[in-house]
Amino acid sequence: MSIESIEETALHARKALGLLTEGETAKILDVEVTTLATWRGQRKGPEHVKLGKAVFYTLPLIQKWIDKSYNDQQSAKEELKEAA
Structure with missing residues (x-):
């Protein structure tokens, strides 16, 4: 198996x-x-997956982080309104 085919197989698997x-x-x-x-x-930041030395992310983990960041911002705004 050539290096190119190994890289192609790895890309498809990823x-x-x-x-x-x-x-x-x-x-x-x-x-x-x-x-x-x-x-x-x-x-x-978003949770990540480490395979060997390589770092990867998934769309669900990215979305989870975005949602949490949004919710944290909304909570902070609510707290500021309540404190005023």
Whole structure:
């Protein structure tokens, strides 16, 4: 099996599992890849999956993080209104 066919097989497997690369995730969230790395170090940002040294994300985990961020913002706004 050639290197190209191994890479192609890995790509198809990754796509079938719904795994997104850091670059793909960064584009979705409109941030830099380095921002994702910083967030991981700070335990912020979307949950990720690590396979070996590679880091991946999934759309459901990204959506979960977006929803939580939105809810946190709404809660903060409510608290500010109540405090005023």
